[in-house]
Amino acid sequence: MTDQFHESPETADSNAIDTERFRSLLTMAMVSNSYSQRKLCEHLGITMGTIQKYFKGKISPFQVRGLTMGRLADCLGVSIDSIYQYLQHGEFKSTISLEDVVSYIKAHGRKELPQILAACSEASTAEEQSQVLSTQATTADRGYTDEEASQFERCLSELFTAFVQERGASSLIAWNYIQAELSALKCNDDEIGHLHDLAFGMKELTGDDLTKCRDMFAGRFDSPCPLVSVLKTVPEKDSLRHKLEEISEVIAV
Numbered sequence: 001m002t003d004q005f006h007e008s009p010e011t012a013d014s015n016a017i018d019t020e021r022f023r024s025l026l027t028m029a030m031v032s033n034s035y036s037q038r039k040l041c042e043h044l045g046i047t048m049g050t051i052q053k054y055f056k057g058k059i060s061p062f063q064v065r066g067l068t069m070g071r072l073a074d075c076l077g078v079s080i081d082s083i084y085q086y087l088q089h090g091e092f093k094s095t096i097s098l099e100d101v102v103s104y105i106k107a108h109g110r111k112e113l114p115q116i117l118a119a120c121s122e123a124s125t126a127e128e129q130s131q132v133l134s135t136q137a138t139t140a141d142r143g144y145t146d147e148e149a150s151q152f153e154r155c156l157s158e159l160f161t162a163f164v165q166e167r168g169a170s171s172l173i174a175w176n177y178i179q180a181e182l183s184a185l186k187c188n189d190d191e192i193g194h195l196h197d198l199a200f201g202m203k204e205l206t207g208d209d210l211t212k213c214r215d216m217f218a219g220r221f222d223s224p225c226p227l228v229s230v231l232k233t234v235p236e237k238d239s240l241r242h243k244l245e246e247i248s249e250v251i252a253v
Contacts, residue, residue, distance in 0.1 A: 018061055019056075023057075025086060026072070029072060029075040032075070035075075153203075156225070157201040159244065160174075178199070179196070182195065186220070195227045228247055
């Protein structure tokens with residue numbers, strides 16, 4: 001009676017993972033170089049029959065010749081160690097250490113340092129821009145609550161009243177000044193009308209209303225509200241400064 005070798009479930013699973021990862025490496029090599037299977041075979045120095053066995057899992061990647069693996073690594077632009085790390089862990093891991101970088105800079109620093117510093121600067125700028133965009137996206141997704149809208153409405157009305165008092169003029173004359181400044185900022189008649197009603201306490205805002213206003217004015221002024229932008233240009237008085245600080249905190253939420 002002939003004994004038969006039975007593969008354990010654990011071994012079968014491991015072999016299946018190895019095959020899948022090896023298949024992924026071969027596919028990546030073809031895609032990244034725009035190779036057909038035949039072209040990849042030529043680069044690896046193998047036959048079409050062999051590569052078919054690779055794809056079907058009939059040959060373990062750990063049984064493939066080192067020369068073939070080296071050529072595959074060359075196709076992928078990685079080291080042969082990275083190939084085996086991918087087969088074991090499912091991801092490429094850098095084999096470059098901080099000591100390697102330091103040694104390289106010491107050896108080639110005088111010639112290559114400007115490029116290294118430029119690359120570091122670009123990476124830093126890209127990271128900062130990414131953080132800014134992430135923050136902007138989070139803020140844009142966050143709408144105002146009705147309570148915040150009510151607080152903004154109150155603060156804006158009080159800010160306008162303080163402005164009128166500081167100028168020692170009537171509300172109408174004070175508003176004519178503000179209206180001219182808003183026009184200079186390219187606000188249209190409808191926008192100026194809404195701001196007028198807010199300044200005179202004639203309009204009640206909901207959280208949705210305030211969010212829509214913020215989105216409408218986004219990027220056009222140095223403040224989410226053009227009326228606040230105008231009043232920021234007025235010579236600072238204590239009463240105005242405190243009101244501006246308070247309303248700026250509300251709309252910055």
